[in-house]
Amino acid sequence: MKRALRGTNRVAFSCLFFLLAGTSLRMTARASALPGTGTLSGTVSAPKPFQAAQVYARNTDRKVVFMVYTAGGKYQAVNLFPGNYEVSVSKKGFASDVKKVVVRAGEQATVNFALREAAAEPMRPGNLQQAARTVEELVPYDVLYPREPGREVAERTCIFCHGVNFVPTHQWNESQWNAAVDLMSNPRHPEGAQIPPGTLSPADRRNLVSYLTRNFGPISKKRGLELTAEMPLDEQTLAKAMYVEYDLPVNANARPRTHDPHFDHDGNVFYTNAGENGIGKLDPRTGTFRHYPIPTPKAGPEGLTADAQGHIWWSGELAMGRLDPKTGEMVEYPLGKKGDIQIEAHTPAMDSKQNVWFTALHGDKLGKWDRKTEKIIMWDAPTPSPYGIAVDKKDRVWFAEYRFCKIGMFDPATEKFTEYSPLVTPCQPRRVGVDSKGTAWYAVHNSGMLGKIDPESGKIVEYKIPVPYSTPYDAWPDREDNIWVSDGGQGGALIKFDPRTEKFLYYPSPRRTDMPKIEITRDGAIWYCTRSADIQAVGVLYPDMNKITTLGAYY
Ligand code: HEC
Structure with a gap:
């Protein structure tokens, strides 16, 4: 009885050791899949340190994407539908191969990656403004919107509603920008005037249209905001x-x-x-x-x-x-x-x-x-x-x-x-x-x-x-x-x-x-x-x- 107890303690102690030893071991130990599904895991190495790379496992038969993050250069995905997969890794500043693997029910597939360094593509905002995808150039805010008279009016009148990438994807002359202001001031809009009566003074309107025409005129480039801040990742x-x-x-x-x-x-x-x-x-x-x-x-x-x-x-x-x-x-x-x-x-x-x-x-x-x-x-x-x-x-x-x-x-x-x-x-x-x-x-x-x-x-x-x-x-x-x-x-x-x-x-x-x-x-x-x-x-x-x-x- 005494001996059996000691044995239990030893197991408990070694479990604690494994828990402390790192996430990777913990993840492997817990790997469990729903019946009829499989598991995928592997390592991701790179010439430079990186955090939380995104690993994509795409089931090409069913068009389903499973995505997990690396921790300490290891990853694991569970409950994958059996079938053919294309697996790749995405991390800013790195490039990865796309590897093929077959995942089978009840089995664990392994795919390891060695990332290469690559030029980091500037980040594009992913919000509703579809036009942001077709921009020719991404620039910081103060380049996109130069600090000139009219900027503040544009911020509070147009950017406020449309977001930062809407105006710079329109290359319009003065009469087109004027028409846009008229459109937004029209009380017959289904949601009412977007620029309510009395909120844009004639002087502000002149400044605004001149600012828009100067910076977003017919010969300007389609530009969008370059994002420099990274999301915090844990x-x-x-x-x-x-x-x-x-x-x-x-x-x-x-x-x-x-x-x-x-x-x-x-x-x-x-x-x-x-x-x-x-x-x-x-x-x-x-x-x-x-x-x-x-x-x-x-x-x-x-x-x-x-x-x-x-x-x-x-x-x-x-x-x-x-x-x-x-x-x-x-x-x-x-x-x-x-x-x-x-x-x-x-x-x-x-x-x-x-x-x-x-x-x-x-x-x-x-x-x-x-x-x-x-x-x-x-x-x-x-x-x-x-x-x-x-x-x-x-x-x-x-x-x-x-x-x-x-x-x-x-x-x-x-x-x-x-x-x-x-x-x-x-x-x-x-x-x-x-x-x-x-x-x-x-x-x-x-x-x-x-x-x-x-x-x-x-x-x-x-x-x-x-x-x-x-x-x-x-x-x-x-x-x-x-x-x-x-x-x-x-x-x-x-x-x-x-x-x-x-x-x-x-x-x-x-x-x-x-x-x-x-x-x-x-x-x-x-x-x-x-x-x-x-x-x-x-x-x-x-x-x-x-x-x-x-x-x-x-x-
Ligand atoms: C209160 C929010 C609001 C403000 C302020 C606003 N808009 Fe709009 N704008 C909208 C909405 C909502 C639509 C879409 C409505 C629709 O398509 O019927 C729209 C549509 C437009 C369109 C036509 C659709 C397109 O994609 O080309 C243009 C051009 C436009 N806005 C330009 C401007 C400009 C320039 C300003 C600043 C002078 C401005 N808007 C201010 C909400 C706003």
């Missing part, structure tokens, strides 16, 4: 993380455009696909997709949610809709017009009674599809352009009012709106999320802030996302009330904010893209769509691949 955190991206099937006639993933009761991920005018379904366990067309042409679906019955609700430019995935039947609820503006339903969200709430960006409404009457009721939002939406545990409806920098809250019990003003202004909050304690979180796309509102006291606290030119979009809690932020600014990252430590952890994305709306499973997997990427995919980040128990996605 190898020990990233060593556990794995991204998986499922490429949408190629359609020769239409370019898919994906948004807003949500889960059904069976582990599938639904999303809107405006490019192909429909709703998509991915089964993450097999990588198979199904497309559900929307009968109305050009319905422009963007937001999506799922109800307790297993129906999928979507919102779009012309209507709200409900899909029964079992039959494929689609019911549409047209929203009509406000004056001559077509009311556009933005994101839908479900309350505890299974009523469907939505915002109407064009038309400035908050709406509800009532489960009992099956009718839609709408209220005028207190400030124009209600956008992202979330329902809290008390069935209060939170929404971002992105044009004029407010967060709104509607209490259906009293039918009263309360508004909160973010601290750093001007601001464009896109989305709100509510954590388990009822705290509302919002990310400000144009100022790089993450904010929280205590609904009881009304107190607001804001945190600066720690990398310049961040464009945080969604702010959504996981089960432990960490707040996850999707940020396209640095080329794409999901960022975890822990409110207890007030620290941000970066998980750079596999592709250059924004990842607008995110949705989190009960196991803490973060799902997203690669909206602005060249290849449209539905993706997921597992912050700890060793804890994956299923590839299905469940609330």
